Amino acid sequence: MRAQAILGPGAADSDVLRRLRSAGLSVDSSRDFRCEPDIDLVIMAGGDGTIHRFLPELMLCGKPTLMMPCGSGNDLARALGIRSIADAVSLARDFLRDSARVKQIDIGSIVDSLGKETPFCCTAGVGLDAVAAQFASRMPQWLRAHGGYLIAALNGILLSPKMELTAIFGAGETVTPIKRSVCLFTLANTPSFGGGLPIAPGARLDDGEFDCVLADTMSRARLARASLSLLKGTHLDLPEVHFIRVASISLETDPPAKVYADGEFVCETPIRVRMLPGALRVLSGAPEQFRDSRTVASPR
Numbered sequence: 001m002r003a004q005a006i007l008g009p010g011a012a013d014s015d016v017l018r019r020l021r022s023a024g025l026s027v028d029s030s031r032d033f034r035c036e037p038d039i040d041l042v043i044m045a046g047g048d049g050t051i052h053r054f055l056p057e058l059m060l061c062g063k064p065t066l067m068m069p070c071g072s073g074n075d076l077a078r079a080l081g082i083r084s085i086a087d088a089v090s091l092a093r094d095f096l097r098d099s100a101r102v103k104q105i106d107i108g109s110i111v112d113s114l115g116k117e118t119p120f121c122c123t124a125g126v127g128l129d130a131v132a133a134q135f136a137s138r139m140p141q142w143l144r145a146h147g148g149y150l151i152a153a154l155n156g157i158l159l160s161p162k163m164e165l166t167a168i169f170g171a172g173e174t175v176t177p178i179k180r181s182v183c184l185f186t187l188a189n190t191p192s193f194g195g196g197l198p199i200a201p202g203a204r205l206d207d208g209e210f211d212c213v214l215a216d217t218m219s220r221a222r223l224a225r226a227s228l229s230l231l232k233g234t235h236l237d238l239p240e241v242h243f244i245r246v247a248s249i250s251l252e253t254d255p256p257a258k259v260y261a262d263g264e265f266v267c268e269t270p271i272r273v274r275m276l277p278g279a280l281r282v283l284s285g286a287p288e289q290f291r292d293s294r295t296v297a298s299p300r
Contacts, residue, residue, distance in 0.1 A: 002041075041065075064102050121262055130260040167214075186213045
């Protein structure tokens with residue numbers, strides 16, 4: 001079997017190839033991606049930002065994709081039960097033996113005011129999430145991989161972002177608007193963001209819905225306490241934090257806000273976001289992350 005390894009900034013060519021070839025794969029590597037017809041497996045040796053960069057090509061290619069966590073975030077790999085390079089190599093061996101679990105996972109899609117569409121795999125958001133992602137993007141890769149997002153989140157707390165948000169979800173007679181002052185709105189496809197912070201613990205990769213987390217505008221002191229609750233995964237119990245599941249949503253903010261997805265800048269509001277069910281084939285080591293049937297999106 002032949003594999004193509006796409007190397008992100010945190011992946012060393014020689015180390016990645018040595019590990020994958022030890023699993024029995026014939027591997028070519030590059031810093032770019034072009035889907036070759038004789039490729040059996042695509043390996044993304046990087047983090048969520050690397051996956052985000054090549055997501056349109058991966059979706060079009062249709063080949064099974066193995067996530068090898070070599071980046072600073074690795075939240076998609078984490079949701080797939082791949083917590084180390086050793087886990088990825090083990091899955092590569094399973095793929096060679098035709099015993100690997102190949103799953104279809106959902107992908108989110110953001111459409112900006114000009115109609116440009118950008119897919120994302122983990123989370124997208126405005127407010128504190130975006131402020132932290134913007135700050136973290138200026139850090140060295142090694143710092144982002146070792147607690148950098150927490151430092152970035154502290155910077156976000158000091159800035160205490162706030163905006164008037166209008167969100168519309170549903171269709172036809174079931175359209176439901178939300179209008180409120182918020183400091184954060186996150187649409188989650190994976191349970192975590194920022195390198196393991198459990199923003200939406202119940203999120204699944206194949207349920208056809210986003211787990212949306214909305215936080216009301218708070219004082220800096222209250223926001224700091226809420227951030228500690230996020231570290232513990234108990235933030236959804238706070239009265240200022242709200243949760244809803246949707247398959248599509250339109251967002252506007254006053255003032256316009258920067259939108260980040262998978263830690264990368266995408267555009268400014270207003271945006272439309274929808275789920276693309278089963279849009280990407282991946283190798284998975286986490287059967288508990290998948291449901292037997294899809295759920296029909298409905299506001300809760």
